Structure formats: structure tokens, C-alpha cells
Amino acid sequence: MPSVLSTLMLLSVLLPAVGNAREVRVEVRDPKGEPVADAVASLTPLDATPVVQPPAEPVSVVQEGEEFRPHVTAVVVGTRVTFPNRDAVQHHVFSVSRSKKFDLPLYRGEPREPVLFDQPGVVSLGCNIHDWMSAYIVVLATPHFARSGTDGAAVIGGIPPGRHRLEVWHPRARSALTREVIVAEVGAATQVIALTLGVDRRVRRAPESAGGGYK
Amino acid sequence: MKLPLRSFRGQLLLVFVPVLALAQLATWYLVGRFNEREARQQIDTSLQQAAQTFRRVVADRNAHLRTGARSAARDHQIRQLVAGDDPATLASALQSLRGTTDSSVVAILEPGGKVVASAGRGAPESALPTRLIALAEADESERPSAAGYGYFDGVLHSVVLVPVQAGSEVIAWLLIGFRIDREFAADLKLLTGSDLLFLGADGAALAGTLAVSAHAPLASVLQATRGHSALRQITIDGGASLAVFRPLLTGREPVATLALVYSLDEKLAPARLAGRYLAVVAIGALVAAAALALAFARGLARPVERLAAHTERISAGDYAARVPVDRADELGRLAGAMNAMSAGLAERDRVRDLLDKNVSPEVAARLMRGGAALGGEEREVTILFADLRGFTTLSERLDPPALLALLNRYLDRMSGAIEAHGGVIDKFIGDAIMALFGAPVAQGDAPARAIAAARAMESALAALNTELAAEDRPPLAIGVGINTARVVAGNIGSNRRLNYSVIGDGVNVAARLQALTRAAEHRTNIILSAATRAAAGRAAADARPLGTVTVKGRTEPVEIFAIDAPLSFHDHRTSPHTEPPFLSP
Ligand SMILES: [Cu+2]
Numbered sequence A: 001m002p003s004v005l006s007t008l009m010l011l012s013v014l015l016p017a018v019g020n021a022r023e024v025r026v027e028v029r030d031p032k033g034e035p036v037a038d039a040v041a042s043l044t045p046l047d048a049t050p051v052v053q054p055p056a057e058p059v060s061v062v063q064e065g066e067e068f069r070p071h072v073t074a075v076v077v078g079t080r081v082t083f084p085n086r087d088a089v090q091h092h093v094f095s096v097s098r099s100k101k102f103d104l105p106l107y108r109g110e111p112r113e114p115v116l117f118d119q120p121g122v123v124s125l126g127c128n129i130h131d132w133m134s135a136y137i138v139v140l141a142t143p144h145f146a147r148s149g150t151d152g153a154a155v156i157g158g159i160p161p162g163r164h165r166l167e168v169w170h171p172r173a174r175s176a177l178t179r180e181v182i183v184a185e186v187g188a189a190t191q192v193i194a195l196t197l198g199v200d201r202r203v204r205r206a207p208e209s210a211g212g213g214y215k
Numbered sequence B: 001m002k003l004p005l006r007s008f009r010g011q012l013l014l015v016f017v018p019v020l021a022l023a024q025l026a027t028w029y030l031v032g033r034f035n036e037r038e039a040r041q042q043i044d045t046s047l048q049q050a051a052q053t054f055r056r057v058v059a060d061r062n063a064h065l066r067t068g069a070r071s072a073a074r075d076h077q078i079r080q081l082v083a084g085d086d087p088a089t090l091a092s093a094l095q096s097l098r099g100t101t102d103s104s105v106v107a108i109l110e111p112g113g114k115v116v117a118s119a120g121r122g123a124p125e126s127a128l129p130t131r132l133i134a135l136a137e138a139d140e141s142e143r144p145s146a147a148g149y150g151y152f153d154g155v156l157h158s159v160v161l162v163p164v165q166a167g168s169e170v171i172a173w174l175l176i177g178f179r180i181d182r183e184f185a186a187d188l189k190l191l192t193g194s195d196l197l198f199l200g201a202d203g204a205a206l207a208g209t210l211a212v213s214a215h216a217p218l219a220s221v222l223q224a225t226r227g228h229s230a231l232r233q234i235t236i237d238g239g240a241s242l243a244v245f246r247p248l249l250t251g252r253e254p255v256a257t258l259a260l261v262y263s264l265d266e267k268l269a270p271a272r273l274a275g276r277y278l279a280v281v282a283i284g285a286l287v288a289a290a291a292l293a294l295a296f297a298r299g300l301a302r303p304v305e306r307l308a309a310h311t312e313r314i315s316a317g318d319y320a321a322r323v324p325v326d327r328a329d330e331l332g333r334l335a336g337a338m339n340a341m342s343a344g345l346a347e348r349d350r351v352r353d354l355l356d357k358n359v360s361p362e363v364a365a366r367l368m369r370g371g372a373a374l375g376g377e378e379r380e381v382t383i384l385f386a387d388l389r390g391f392t393t394l395s396e397r398l399d400p401p402a403l404l405a406l407l408n409r410y411l412d413r414m415s416g417a418i419e420a421h422g423g424v425i426d427k428f429i430g431d432a433i434m435a436l437f438g439a440p441v442a443q444g445d446a447p448a449r450a451i452a453a454a455r456a457m458e459s460a461l462a463a464l465n466t467e468l469a470a471e472d473r474p475p476l477a478i479g480v481g482i483n484t485a486r487v488v489a490g491n492i493g494s495n496r497r498l499n500y501s502v503i504g505d506g507v508n509v510a511a512r513l514q515a516l517t518r519a520a521e522h523r524t525n526i527i528l529s530a531a532t533r534a535a536a537g538r539a540a541a542d543a544r545p546l547g548t549v550t551v552k553g554r555t556e557p558v559e560i561f562a563i564d565a566p567l568s569f570h571d572h573r574t575s576p577h578t579e580p581p582f583l584s585p
Helices: A004-014 B008-073 B076-083 B087-101 B127-138 B182-192 B212-225 B264-315 B330-358 B361-370 B391-397 B400-420 B446-470 B505-516 B530-540 B567-572
Strands: A023-029 A040-045 A072-076 A079-082 A091-096 A101-107 A115-117 A121-127 A134-140 A144-147 A153-156 A162-169 A177-183 A188-194 B105-109 B115-120 B146-152 B155-166 B169-179 B195-200 B205-208 B232-236 B239-250 B253-263 B377-389 B424-429 B432-437 B477-493 B498-503 B526-529 B544-550 B557-563
Touching: A023 A040, A023 A162, A040 A072, A040 A134, A040 A153, A072 A079, A072 A144, A091 B076, A091 B155, A121 B155, A121 B169, A162 A188, A177 A188, B008 B076, B008 B087, B008 B155, B008 B169, B008 B182, B008 B239, B008 B253, B008 B264, B076 B087, B076 B155, B076 B169, B087 B105, B087 B115, B087 B169, B105 B155, B127 B146, B127 B155, B127 B169, B127 B239, B146 B239, B146 B253, B155 B205, B169 B182, B182 B195, B182 B205, B195 B212, B205 B212, B212 B232, B212 B239, B212 B253, B232 B253, B239 B264, B253 B264, B264 B330, B377 B400, B377 B446, B377 B505, B391 B400, B400 B424, B400 B432, B400 B446, B424 B498, B432 B446, B446 B477, B446 B526, B446 B530, B446 B557, B477 B505, B477 B530, B498 B505, B505 B526, B505 B557, B526 B530, B530 B557
Parallel strands: A023 A188, A072 A134, B477 B526
Antiparallel strands: A023 A153, A040 A144, A040 A162, A079 A115, A091 A101, A091 A121, A121 A134, A144 A153, A162 A177, B105 B115, B105 B169, B146 B155, B155 B169, B195 B205, B195 B253, B232 B239, B239 B253, B377 B432, B377 B477, B424 B432, B477 B498, B526 B557, B544 B557
């Protein structure tokens, strides 16, 4: 389920000479060389303050089949996120993360209000009813980011030239990986990032319950 | 009780008692060894089982605590308190949790290991949180957790660590544990029957069921073995005990040691009691065996001594004495054999007595030695008959004592002459002499000896007559008849009185020949049969033929010969004599 954004990025890779669109392709691999999906790569200009424009409409993280979809969502600071429940059972979505604590006690359908993520940071989502439900919202202070697909590639486009801090985060990485990169005036660059992943701490669903998996 | 070693009793004891004692000692020793080995094995088994029981008890309690901790970790209020900024409330919540889970310590740790809040005894030792978190993070199971041992305020605890999660994010760790203290040790002893002691990593005693005096020996053995070890023997308060050691690990880190102890002395006590009984029984058996051996030896020695005494009597010549045969065993047979021997000896003695009286001592000795058959047998014998002439006249002239003295004097001289030539006096019949040559001991030259004896008798008589003349007494005269014939020889007589003698026609012939010497026409004192002359060879070379005579009782005429004496003897011939009364046909 590649986002529209990454589809555009992918297109820009195919058409490198269009306008002043500069892009960085980040390939995320584990130590064995296998591609790592759901990694969030972001570039933060070091010599300028990035201008962040949150989207007008809230971003959705849905609950369906007693799972969050998507598992990882990257947004800019100031984005509102709504958590529609498409299941017959109620959910109790919450976060106790430092950058954003919230609590949406048991509800059906659309919650009353979207949640505003006004601090950069990683927010871990859980459901108080279903221990196995788990999702992340990565709140960024830069508009230049992408999430890796199943091929492990995250392509970030529309980057102003100059020095940037490349930051790659993954739920199972112990900490975010940072690296300084320089984006040239023209053309694409590829950064290969190796991430050591910890144990998947997502709680396994109880075997009685139907549906599912972790997708 | 005197026990001379050379006596039968002494020897029996010397052999029997040590063998029995050795056997008893060996049995006692072997049984003791077997018991001890068995006890060691049993203790080993029970200590291993005790170690397993300990692990099981700890695992069970850990599982119980883990369940409680997991339940608490997913509690939304706890999660919010953990994420929140109110450690006092969190600590209160933990205190509640400690109560519901019946645990000793509960603590919330930051993901990095720092203690956020805790309930119960003090703070964990500094190394414990990170150790446990590392273990839990390495646990790739569906529900990660860690368990181990650690110290809270110096007190050993068994602890469990579970994550507190928000979604898949570990926001904290919940640590929960129970005390391993004296009470726990006492419970474990009830379960396992073994004594136990928990020792710190430095060997210091922490908690247990053993007295303080056991701590140092256990610590020193632990020092020597370093943790896990097989069965070890230790001495506590002078008593032997066996111990096994089990390290208590957090991950691979040895945190403490469990020593499980079982008293060998206690285990062996019943066997040792049995051993003491056995020893008493053994000593009793030994004493009984010695007494029995003594009694048996006495039972054997008494008759043996009696037999020995009897033998001494026999060797002293008492053949009449008899040993009572009062038992059926070998000793009884020996007594019977000795009695038979006494009877045999008495019989032999009697025969010898008879021989001594009837034959010359030499012949008797030779008979006894050579064992010549005294039973009846037919053999060739030369028989000599001698008779004193004119005895009747003499008896009228002498008083009885003088007559007997003269007769004995005469018989003595004649006997001497006969025995000097190897003859055997068969009997004296009044003044007559019957002598045998070639019996009972065979002599090749018996006839020649008989003739020589007859000549010697004549010479002896001449000598005696010279003496008698000097005493102013009338001279004596003899007639001698010699015959050689096959006769029956043997002991003749009653059971009380036996005579070795010969019987047969040849004996009568000899007597007749003697009677013939009275016939004046023969002019001789000695008459031989033709058989004697022929058998005598050269000894009878000078025999003068007298022609043939018809001997009374014999149909065939007999050729006879005379042995002439020196002339002077013929002068002494006297009137005809009556025939010997015993030779009547
Ligand atoms: Cu739910």
C-alpha cells in the first residue's frame, strides 16, 4: 500500500531531469541485506529552517480486523490524525509516549475529534482492549521524508540542495540512525542504510481470535 | 580354664575360633560397607531430588509471580502511571500489587534499567536490573520475560522481569520477586527432607536450615569445588554429612549457591544400630562356638585319655583290662579294636607261656617271631625216647625227697644234652624223656642231631655216675630209642592247657626201640631205626646192625641199629625194666 507520496517519488526517480526536483533514495537493509519495510527516512536541512505545512485534512489510522492500519505513519508536526474504528467491537486507542499522550476510551466508528500531533517524536499507539494492536506515528519537523516499502526503499524528493541530516527510524531499531548528507543541485543520490533490528515486541494475538496477522 | 595349646581342646579352639571370628568380622565389615554405600547412594538420590524440587518450587512461584506481573503490566492505570510523572502513586500501586501477588519485592524499571518506583524491601543490587533486562531482551519467545536471582538490601530473592508495553513499545519493566529466606528454606526442608543453606557469591551464609556451625565447613568445601559439584562429604560438628551444591544463576552469572545437606550419620543410624546388634550376636555366637568346641573336645578327649590310660595298662602287661565300648563312632571302634588287641595279646601271652614251659626258650622265641604254625600239620620228625633203668629199685631205696632230687638232677643233665643239640623236650613221663628233633622248627639234620644228643646223654650220664659214685650212690643207666617218621605235630590238649607234641605210629616205634635196649643180646643203650640211620648219613656211619625185629603193633619187621657207647657203660646194665605205661598199644 504505497502512499501517493512515495508513488510520486518513485516517478521522480524515473524522471530525474524534471525541474529542480532533487531526490535521495534511501535503501534500508538489515545486517543480512534483506530489505526492511516500514522504516521512516527523513532529511532535515542543516542550513535552513524547514518550512512545515501540515495537511488540511486529518490523516487516518484505521482500526480494522482488530489491527491498526497502517502500522507506521509519518506526519509533519501539526498534523491531525483521526482513528476511525471499522470493527464491530470497540477499541480504546491510547498513547503514553512522551511527545504525545492521549486516550480515546472505548468507542465505535469515528472518534469525536482527531488528535493533533504538535510535537516531533515517535508516538507508540496501543489499544487497551487488544494487547496485540500496535501502531506508530512518527511526527517530523521536516517535510522531506518517506517510508520504506517492501523493497526497503524510501525515496525522498523535492529536497533543496545543501547539507541535510538524514534520519532513519524503524520500530524495531533501538534508536534512530542519523547521518549527514549533501544534496546536489541536480540528480539523485542513493543512501544505503543498514539497520540492526531488535526483537519484534508486538504482542501475538491470542489464537482464539479470528482475522488478522500483522500487515 | 586351663588351655594348654598342645591339647586337643587348645588346638580345636585355636583353629575354630579364629576362623569363626574372621568370618564374623568379614560379614560385619562387608555389611557395614554395603550399608554405607547404599546410604550414600540414597542420600545422593535424595539430594539430587531435593535440588530438582527446589528448582521446581522456584519455577512454580516464579510462574505465579510472572502471571501476576503480566496482568499488572497490561493494566491501563499502571501504564499511565508508568508513563506519568507521579512515582508516589506508582509506588502505592506497586505496593498493592505486592499484596495481591504475595511477593516480596515489586519495582518498575525504566527501559534502561533505572528504578522508577518500588515496593517492598529496598532497592535491587545495581547489577540486577540490567542483567535481567538483557536476558528479557534476548528472549525471543512470544511473551518475553526473564527470571533469576538477585539481592535486595543484601537479601537473596528470586525475581522475574516482564515488560510493560504500549502497543509494541516497551515503556518500562516490571520486576517482581520473592525472598529466599529462612522461612523458605524451612518449607523446602519439609518438602525434601534435606537440610539446606544458601550461600552468597562470596561464600557467606545467607539463609538455611542448618546450624551456624555448619556454615564454615560448607563455605570451605564450596570454595574448593566452585559451584556445581557431585556429592561431597563434609564434617559438621564432628558428624559426617553429604552435600551437593547448585549454583543459582541469573543468565550465566552465578549469584548464589544452594547447598543441600544430608547427615550420613543420621542415615546410617539404623544400619549402625543393626550393626551393633549384629556384633552382639556375633560375639555371642563366637562364645557359644568356643563353648561347643570345648565341650566337643572334652567329649572327644575324655575317651581318648581313657584309651591312652588303657594303652599304658596294656603296655604294662595288663591284658585282662577292658575298655568299655559305649559309643558307636570312631572312638567306639577304637575302643573295640583295643579290646580285641588286648584279647589277642592275652592269647599270645598264653601261648607263649605254654611254649616257654614246653619248649626251649630259643625255640619258643623263634616260634613267636617266625609265627610257626602251631596247628596240626604232618611233618618228618626224629623222635628220641630215653628211659632210666632200674628206677623202681632206686625208688625203694630212697626216701621221696631224695628220690625226686636225684630224678630232677638226672633229667636236668639229660635235658641239657638234648637241648645242646637242638632238641626240644616234648615231655617228661616220670623218669622217661620224650624229645623231638626237627619240630616245631624244621631242622635239615634232625636225625644226626638226635644221634649226637643220644651220645651226649651217654657222656652226661657217665659224668653223673662219677658224681654219684663219689656220693656213694649206685650208678644210673639209660636206654635211648631214636626213630624218624612222618607224624602229626601241633598243640594238643585242652583250652587251658596245651602241649605242643607229635602223635603217630613213629612215636610208638621210638618207644619200642628204647625198650629194645633192655634186651641184653643187643649190648647197646642206643637203638636207631633204619629210617634214622639212613637219614643221619655219616653221623650213623658206625651204627651196628642188629638185624630185624618185630615191633609190637607193627606187622612189618623193623631193621634196627645200635650206637655203641664206650665199653665201660655196658657194665652198668641192670635187670629188665617194665615198659613205659603210656605206650601201651
Ligand atoms: Cu482494540
